[in-house]
Every structure is written in C-alpha cells, then in structure tokens.
Amino acid sequence: MSTSWNDILDLGDRAPREVPQVEEEDSPKKLGAFSRLRESLSKSRRALTEEISSSLFDRIDDETWERLEEALIYADAGATTTASVVEKLEHEVDAGQVPADGEAIKARLIEILAEIASTNRAPINLSAEPAVLLMTGVNGTGKTTTIGKIAWHLQKEFGLSVLLGAADTYRAAAAEQLTTWAERSGAGIVRSNEGADPGSVAFDTINAAKARGSDVVIIDTAGRLHTQSNLMDELGKVRRVIEKQLPGAPHETLISIDATTGQNGLRQAKAFAEATPLDGVVLTKLDGTAKGGITLAIATELGIPVKLIGAGEKLEDLRPFDPDDFAHALLDEG
Numbered sequence: 001m002s003t004s005w006n007d008i009l010d011l012g013d014r015a016p017r018e019v020p021q022v023e024e025e026d027s028p029k030k031l032g033a034f035s036r037l038r039e040s041l042s043k044s045r046r047a048l049t050e051e052i053s054s055s056l057f058d059r060i061d062d063e064t065w066e067r068l069e070e071a072l073i074y075a076d077a078g079a080t081t082t083a084s085v086v087e088k089l090e091h092e093v094d095a096g097q098v099p100a101d102g103e104a105i106k107a108r109l110i111e112i113l114a115e116i117a118s119t120n121r122a123p124i125n126l127s128a129e130p131a132v133l134l135m136t137g138v139n140g141t142g143k144t145t146t147i148g149k150i151a152w153h154l155q156k157e158f159g160l161s162v163l164l165g166a167a168d169t170y171r172a173a174a175a176e177q178l179t180t181w182a183e184r185s186g187a188g189i190v191r192s193n194e195g196a197d198p199g200s201v202a203f204d205t206i207n208a209a210k211a212r213g214s215d216v217v218i219i220d221t222a223g224r225l226h227t228q229s230n231l232m233d234e235l236g237k238v239r240r241v242i243e244k245q246l247p248g249a250p251h252e253t254l255i256s257i258d259a260t261t262g263q264n265g266l267r268q269a270k271a272f273a274e275a276t277p278l279d280g281v282v283l284t285k286l287d288g289t290a291k292g293g294i295t296l297a298i299a300t301e302l303g304i305p306v307k308l309i310g311a312g313e314k315l316e317d318l319r320p321f322d323p324d325d326f327a328h329a330l331l332d333e334g
C-alpha cells in the first residue's frame with residue numbers, strides 16, 4: 001500500500017471536517033498521480049536498472065558484487081550505504097539465506113533498500129493546536145514551493161486553516177512568492193518588509209495564529225545569507241522566538257534537499273542538522289536526476305527520514321514518501 005497524505009500527516013485529535021469536493025483546475029488528479037511519479041522518477045530508475053537487471057545475478061562472482069556496488073555509488077547512495085547493502089546481500093547469498101537465483105536476489109535487494117529508506121520513519125507532526133512547521137534548507141532547493149503545496153493539501157483536502165509566515169526577509173521576491181501560494185491555497189499570510197527581522201515575522205505569525213485560532217502555522221525561512229554562519233545563527237534565532245512564543249514549538253522542522261545536488265545536498269543537510277534539530281527531509285527535483293539513491297544516503301548518514309518527495313513543479317508532484325514504492329521504483333519493479 002502506498003503512503004497517502006492521511007498517513008504522512010499526524011493531525012492529532014482534530015475531528016475530520018466536512019471538506020467540499022475540490023474541483024479546482026489545480027486539483028491533483030488522484031488516479032494519475034502515481035503513474036506521473038513513476039514517470040518523473042524514470043531517470044533514477046533507468047540508472048539503476050540498466051546495471052541491476054536480473055541477469056546481473058545470473059552468475060554470481062566477485063564481478064557481480066562490484067557491478068552492484070558501482071550502480072549504487074552511481075545512483076548517489078554513498079559509500080557507507082553501498083558497502084553495507086552489498087555486504088549484507090553477499091553474505092545472505094553466500095550463507096544460503098537467499099536462493100542464488102536472479103529474481104530472488106533482486107527481490108531481497110529491494111527489501112534491503114526499503115528497510116534502509118524506512119529508517120526512523122515518522123509522520124509529519126501537526127497534532128498540536130496550533131501546530132508549527134518550520135521549513136529550512138539552502139536557497140533554491142524548493143522550500144517555498146513545498147510550503148505552498150503542503151498548505152494547499154491542508155486547506156483544500158483536510159479543511160484546516162493554515163497561516164504562512166514569510167520569515168525569508170532576505171530576498172525581495174520571497175514574500176511575494178509565498179503570497180501567491182497563500183492566495184492559491186486559501187491560507188493566510190503574515191509578512192513584513194524586505195530586510196525586516198525574521199524573528200519578528202515568526203513572532204507575529206505565531207501571535208496571529210493564536211488570535212485567529214489557526215490550525216497550522218508554516219514558517220518559511222531564508223536559504224541564503226551573507227555567510228553560512230549567518231544563516232545558521234538566524235535559523236537558531238527564529239527557532240528560539242517560536243519556542244518562546246509557543247512552548248514545544250516548532251513541532252516539525254523539515255529541510256528541503258535538491259536531489260540533483262547529490263552528495264553536496266547531503267553535506268548541506270549535515271550542516272543544518274548541526275545547527276537545528278531536523279525531523280524530516282523533503283527531497284525535491286527527483287524528476288531531474290538519475291540519482292535518487294541519495295534517499296538511502298540521507299537515511300544512513302543523517303538518520304532523518306525522507307517524508308515528502310517532489311518530482312516536478314506541479315501541485316500533484318509533491319507526494320508522501322513511501323519506502324517500499326521507492327525501492328521498487330528504483331529497480332523498476334512494479
């Protein structure tokens with residue numbers, strides 16, 4: 001079973017609301033969504049499947065394991081993950097735990113990859129009232145777009161009231177972009193002038209949410225400042241303001257990682273993880289890369305679960321991450 005939006009969101013005790021059937025133009029076409037995703041992931045798939053066809057395991061010798069290793073490295077799974085996957089599979093085949101048969105080995109490989117991708121799996125915690133989601137990540141990785149899409153789902157599909165906070169005051173167009181998404185999704189927005197203190201925007205947003213009784217607050221942050229340490233300091237400040245205004249918040253901190261940047265994206269995430277606790281990853285731009293294996297490296301090296309994946313710029317292209325589907329899609333197995 002695929003992971004649905006219902007599965008990936010922990011909405012706590014909120015009573016389900018009567019949500020009118022969405023019939024807008026931009027309503028995700030439910031039936032087409034999965035096949036679209038598979039199509040978008042085709043580059044990642046091709047990369048691995050060209051190497052890892054069933055015939056790879058027809059004759060099992062050292063070269064088999066070397067080729068599997070190369071394929072995983074090429075797909076950006078990273079050296080640590082690759083070594084542990086290949087070692088495990090080779091051991092199980094040698095020990096006779098997995099029959100020395102191409103299909104059986106491939107099936108076990110998919111299982112192992114899905115297990116890794118399930119590391120620390122947890123839903124997005126929006127159970128508090130109001131729930132605060134803090135969005136972080138390097139510039140251009142898809143923070144604002146992702147916020148817009150999440151807000152859309154929460155408002156239109158779950159009938160929740162969402163308030164966005166434009167705490168990216170560094171870039172002039174940032175608040176504009178977020179406002180467009182607020183209008184589209186029916187969310188409210190709190191914004192200030194360019195150059196304003198991001199902490200004060202976060203402060204005002206939480207206060208407004210409390211006053212209005214909003215269900216969910218989503219805070220957008222800058223992805224670039226003069227220096228990396230400025231960025232991390234500012235993020236820490238915004239977080240502290242949120243915490244002070246609403247003890248226990250932020251309840252969920254997500255980082256967006258651009259899958260096309262591969263191991264570099266992983267390094268960025270490590271730097272963020274040192275500066276602020278992270279609860280989950282949004283892996284974007286999977287449509288533009290052959291390297292979806294970065295999901296596995298994130299799980300092994302950061303221990304932070306991928307919760308959402310973006311495989312395109314349209315609303316329906318942001319999907320809950322499903323480890324099992326992902327492992328199958330990587331190896332092109334239905």
Ligand SMILES: Nc1nc2c(ncn2[C@@H]2O[C@H](COP(=O)(O)OP(=O)(O)OP(=O)(O)O)[C@@H](O)[C@H]2O)c(=O)[nH]1
Pocket residue numbers: 137138139140141142143144145146168171174221222223224256284285286287288309310311312313317
């Ligand atoms: N192809 C593709 N493009 C995406 C995806 N997600 C976001 N984008 C595009 O990436 C670009 C940057 O996205 P933003 O949401 O503005 O990124 P950001 O992290 O907010 O960037 P800053 O505000 O500069 O820090 C936009 O053109 C998005 O449409 C995706 O999954 N696939």
Ligand SMILES: [Mg+2]
Pocket residue numbers: 143144145168174220
């Ligand atoms: Mg942005």
